[in-house]
Amino acid sequence: MLRIAFTALLLTTAALPAIAQDKLKVVTTFTVIADMAANVAGDAADVVSVTKPGSEIHGYSPTPRDLVAASDADLILWNGLNLELWFAQFLNNLGDVPAATVSDGITPIPISEGSYEGQTNPHAWMGADAAMIYVDNIRDALSNADPEHATTYAANAEAYKAEIRAVLEPLRARLASLAEDRRWLVTCEGAFSYLARDFGLREMYLWPMNTDAVGTPQQVRRVIDGVRDNAIPVVFCESTVNTDPARQVARETGARYGGELYVDSLSEAGGPVPTYLDLLRVTSETVANGLAGTE
Structure with missing residues (x-):
């Protein structure tokens, strides 16, 4: 499957990416989800990330330019699980933009100590099993927003999940030994x-x-x-x-x-x-x- 270089499409304070008007525009809250979404989307949609590579995402403060750049999104993908503490206000400021939570269906792990004790650990994308749920949720969100390309999203999602398994399974076996x-x-x-x-x-x-x-x-x-x-x-x-x-x-x-x-x-x-x-x-x-x- 063609690897999509989403990092060229980041929302920055410099020049914003040129998005083809006939494609679905997908905005994600951070770079990990952006890359996952870009691989499921393939050439059928364009994906941009609010935060830049290397950013600390928990306490990120969206800028006015972030809001402007996301205002014409067809779909916003976010992690949820109390990761993006800034997202609710960000989405409220955007108005009527569809959003999907890509962690839906994950079996959560609670935080065991500190001021967040009892709340859900939000880093579910690091789990080998949860990664498959993320990909399926992204596929479904893209398909709901763009039914014309649902077959493409489904095929790309299956190919991408196979790639994730190919990376993780040998390492899982090595650690088990x-x-x-x-x-x-x-x-x-x-x-x-x-x-x-x-x-x-x-x-x-x-x-x-x-x-x-x-x-x-x-x-x-x-x-x-x-x-x-x-x-x-x-x-x-x-x-x-x-x-x-x-x-x-x-x-x-x-x-x-x-x-x-x-x-x-x-x-x-x-x-x-x-x-x-x-x-x-x-x-x-x-x-x-x-x-x-x-x-």
Whole structure:
């Protein structure tokens, strides 16, 4: 299937993309959904993202230009699950623009601590199983908005799901082969609960959400104790946040710092994760290599 380079169509404060008037215009809240939607849409629709590569999406503040650029959208796709805390007001300001929540039907994982305790962990796109639901929801939203191309969207969705499986299944098998006491995923933000659940990993993190308190002494001490108590060999952090707290945990416990994981945003086209498939592959390989001691 032809890979769609959606990153050329980002909403920025510079020149806006030229959208063909006879195509469906789809606006998404962040780059991961934009790339997924672009692959399901193929050539039948144009997809743009409100946030840019590398952006921290939880507390994003939409600009007037974002509103203007999205005002003629035929469809808006958003994650939901309390991820885009800014989205309700953004959509209200747009007026009567159809919107679809691409996480509908996901079995949620609750946040277990912090000020968001009991609320849903919003990072469901990181789950191998949830990814298929995302693709199906995107397919259905595009088909409802543009029935003429429903067959195209359905075919593209099936091909794309096969690509996602091809990336994740070997890594799932590799992680399953590790000794159970090595299957710990220690990160800065608790953004990998769905990946951990699907890959059979136990999870520990410094803070539950990037909108919560981050890197406090209490958080660092708790994780240091957990890493020591469980003899965890490696810790990680996310690409969009300060990695110093995770590096401190590594220094004080003798664990290795395994590197940055990607979750909330894609990179620019020349970066390490310009597509969602790259994000899944690079993040999962980094985890697998770290736990196996083969970085």
